[in-house]
Structures are given as structure tokens and as C-alpha cells.
Amino acid sequence: MSAQKGRKPRVHEEEHENHERWAVSYADMMTVLVGLFIVLYAMSQVDQTKFEALRGSLAAGFGNASPTVLTGAAGLMDSAGTVPDTGLPSGPETNQIAPAAAVDPAVDPADVPATDAGADGEVQAVAQARDELTRLLAMQAQIEANLAAVGMAGQVRYVIDARGLVIGLVANDFYFDEGSAALKPAATTVIDAAGPVLAAITDQISIEGHTNATPISGRYATNWELSSDRATQVLRRLVENNAVPGDRIAAVGYGSSRPLVDSGADALTANRRVDLVIHSPLPEPVRELLPSMVTGTGK
Known part of the structure; x- marks a missing residue:
């Protein structure tokens, strides 16, 4: 009885709740956004020298001695690489019917x-x-x-x-x-x-x-x-x-x-x-x- 009286009862302490856990997720999101903006900024700047080198390398790799599709202008492509607009509608070519030799059309x-x-x-x-x-x-x-x-x-x-x-x-x-x-x-x-x-x-x-x-x-x-x-x-x-x-x-x-x-x-x-x-x-x-x-x- 005397031994039992000398023991102190165990007290279960409650686990401390971390109220600042949101800061970790916020920091991760900000890190990702900063990386995204850096990538976008890098993509918006075209290094003319490096671009010309890339164009020449690609042309040599495909056996084209004088590349004309890619140009070192402000954008990636200009009108030299597009299909010229003839003003004609797309689709199958309209059949050309030869005029009959026996009939003279009203207008030449x-x-x-x-x-x-x-x-x-x-x-x-x-x-x-x-x-x-x-x-x-x-x-x-x-x-x-x-x-x-x-x-x-x-x-x-x-x-x-x-x-x-x-x-x-x-x-x-x-x-x-x-x-x-x-x-x-x-x-x-x-x-x-x-x-x-x-x-x-x-x-x-x-x-x-x-x-x-x-x-x-x-x-x-x-x-x-x-x-x-x-x-x-x-x-x-x-x-x-x-x-x-x-x-x-x-x-x-x-x-x-x-x-x-x-x-x-x-x-x-x-x-x-x-x-x-x-x-x-x-x-x-x-x-x-x-x-x-x-x-x-x-x-």
C-alpha cells in the first residue's frame, strides 16, 4: 500500500497542433510561380546569335545549304515560310472546260x-x-x-x-x-x-x-x-x-x-x-x- 501511494499518476499531454502548416504550402506555391515567371521571361527573349546558330545547325542536319523557312527576325517565322495567298478558294481545282471550236463565244x-x-x-x-x-x-x-x-x-x-x-x-x-x-x-x-x-x-x-x-x-x-x-x-x-x-x-x-x-x-x-x-x-x-x-x- 505504501509503494502504491508513492507513485505519481501518469499525465497524458495533448499533442501540440501546428497552426503555421499553411506557410509550407504557401512557400512551395510561391517557389513554383517564381520558376514559371523565370521560364516565361526566358522564352520571351530571343538571342539572335544563338537563334542563327540553331537555324544553321538544323539546316545542315537536314541537308539544306540555304535555309529559307526560318529567319532570324523578331518571331520564329515570317512570310517566307508561309503559303502565298492567291485569293482563290480552297478545295478541289475547278475543272477547265475547253470551248467548243464550232461556237464563237459572245466575248473574247x-x-x-x-x-x-x-x-x-x-x-x-x-x-x-x-x-x-x-x-x-x-x-x-x-x-x-x-x-x-x-x-x-x-x-x-x-x-x-x-x-x-x-x-x-x-x-x-x-x-x-x-x-x-x-x-x-x-x-x-x-x-x-x-x-x-x-x-x-x-x-x-x-x-x-x-x-x-x-x-x-x-x-x-x-x-x-x-x-x-x-x-x-x-x-x-x-x-x-x-x-x-x-x-x-x-x-x-x-x-x-x-x-x-x-x-x-x-x-x-x-x-x-x-x-x-x-x-x-x-x-x-x-x-x-x-x-x-x-x-x-x-x-
């Missing part, structure tokens, strides 16, 4: 006068427009040659505007009966003559139906439905019988909202038409030069 691109352009961009646009005019006239000549081969020469109207080449089917009761969208034999003959040319190119094509202002009655509620149906029938003939890809052709009906002739006896005939529009893929500033080039020849 060689007769188109060159425009005195002060800037290189304007000179390039004029050159591109002249080349595009040659291509569109070649299409026109080929289509007309195909029409002549089936005895239908001179039965369509050609216009080159800022959109491209417009092939107009204009004739009263020649392609469609009045108030009908069914293709008459003359219409199928003309469409099948133009079909191989349209199938061979890569341009976008729109089929635009138009009517005169005479109110419609019968199957169609308005001229809008009639013009849309006529355009659709032409589209189907091109796609189903002439292998024109459906992903680059569309049909639209304008009713009587876009007349060629505002009034007079010719309005009833001229405004009742279907236009096949071959849309030029060139930029709009280049396409806008086409009409002036056609009219500027004096032909």
Missing part, C-alpha cells in the same frame, strides 16, 4: 482591256476576273455546242453577272404549259444538253423559278408554288438523269417578284422563265468585275 477575253490598278491587290483581282471570264465563256460555248448537236441552238439566254453564268430558259409554252410544272420535251432536251457540263464542274448551282404577274388558278394557290415546283422539276432532271451531285445544287422559287421586263407585251413571256445559275467560287470583289469586263469589250 483577250479583247478585255486591262484595268490600270494602282495596288497589287487590284491587279491580282483583275487577272483573276479575266481568267474566270474565260472559264465561264468556255462553259457557255460547250453548252451551246451541245444544244446545236441536238438542233436546239439559240434556245437559251446567257448572262454573265456578279454571281457567275446564268443560263435562262425563256419561252412561252416552250418548256412548260401554262399553269403547269411538267417538263415538256423541249425542256428535257435543253436540260440534258447542259447536264454533262454542269455535272463536270465543281461550282454551286441554283435553279431559280420565275413567273409573270398573271394570277394563277387551279392546282397552285399562288405563283410562288408554281415557280418553286418548276425549279424543282429542273433540279430533279439534272440530278436524276444527268448525275449532277445533289449536295451542290438547290432550287428556289421567286414567283413574279424578280421580273426581267417591268411592263409591256414582252413581260408576260420574258418573266416566265427558269434560270440555271452557275455560282463563281471567287471572292465577291473579283466577281463584281465580271459584268464590266463583258460590257467593256463593246461586243
Whole structure:
């Protein structure tokens, strides 16, 4: 009993909690940030001498005695290493159709006068427009040659505007009966003559139906439905019988909202038409030069 009374009871002390543990993580984060800023600063400074040495070493390693892609300018690359912008759209090259020898096109691109352009961009646009005019006239000549081969020469109207080449089917009761969208034999003959040319190119094509202002009655509620149906029938003939890809052709009906002739006896005939529009893929500033080039020849 006396021995037990002489022992002191054990006291369990609580572990001391470190309230400054956050400082270690904070210091690690600051160290990482300082290292990051040092790396960014080093990357922003280009040592011209070392860069030239690296460029020469890489060129020698790849067997290029006179490297031109990398330059020792402020950046890593300049215009010498980029693909020159020709202004032409990307994608497959547009097919070049040789004009038919039997048909003289309405315009000879060689007769188109060159425009005195002060800037290189304007000179390039004029050159591109002249080349595009040659291509569109070649299409026109080929289509007309195909029409002549089936005895239908001179039965369509050609216009080159800022959109491209417009092939107009204009004739009263020649392609469609009045108030009908069914293709008459003359219409199928003309469409099948133009079909191989349209199938061979890569341009976008729109089929635009138009009517005169005479109110419609019968199957169609308005001229809008009639013009849309006529355009659709032409589209189907091109796609189903002439292998024109459906992903680059569309049909639209304008009713009587876009007349060629505002009034007079010719309005009833001229405004009742279907236009096949071959849309030029060139930029709009280049396409806008086409009409002036056609009219500027004096032909």
C-alpha cells in the first residue's frame, strides 16, 4: 500500500497542433510561380546569335545549304515560310472546260482591256476576273455546242453577272404549259444538253423559278408554288438523269417578284422563265468585275 501511494499518476499531454502548416504550402506555391515567371521571361527573349546558330545547325542536319523557312527576325517565322495567298478558294481545282471550236463565244477575253490598278491587290483581282471570264465563256460555248448537236441552238439566254453564268430558259409554252410544272420535251432536251457540263464542274448551282404577274388558278394557290415546283422539276432532271451531285445544287422559287421586263407585251413571256445559275467560287470583289469586263469589250 505504501509503494502504491508513492507513485505519481501518469499525465497524458495533448499533442501540440501546428497552426503555421499553411506557410509550407504557401512557400512551395510561391517557389513554383517564381520558376514559371523565370521560364516565361526566358522564352520571351530571343538571342539572335544563338537563334542563327540553331537555324544553321538544323539546316545542315537536314541537308539544306540555304535555309529559307526560318529567319532570324523578331518571331520564329515570317512570310517566307508561309503559303502565298492567291485569293482563290480552297478545295478541289475547278475543272477547265475547253470551248467548243464550232461556237464563237459572245466575248473574247483577250479583247478585255486591262484595268490600270494602282495596288497589287487590284491587279491580282483583275487577272483573276479575266481568267474566270474565260472559264465561264468556255462553259457557255460547250453548252451551246451541245444544244446545236441536238438542233436546239439559240434556245437559251446567257448572262454573265456578279454571281457567275446564268443560263435562262425563256419561252412561252416552250418548256412548260401554262399553269403547269411538267417538263415538256423541249425542256428535257435543253436540260440534258447542259447536264454533262454542269455535272463536270465543281461550282454551286441554283435553279431559280420565275413567273409573270398573271394570277394563277387551279392546282397552285399562288405563283410562288408554281415557280418553286418548276425549279424543282429542273433540279430533279439534272440530278436524276444527268448525275449532277445533289449536295451542290438547290432550287428556289421567286414567283413574279424578280421580273426581267417591268411592263409591256414582252413581260408576260420574258418573266416566265427558269434560270440555271452557275455560282463563281471567287471572292465577291473579283466577281463584281465580271459584268464590266463583258460590257467593256463593246461586243
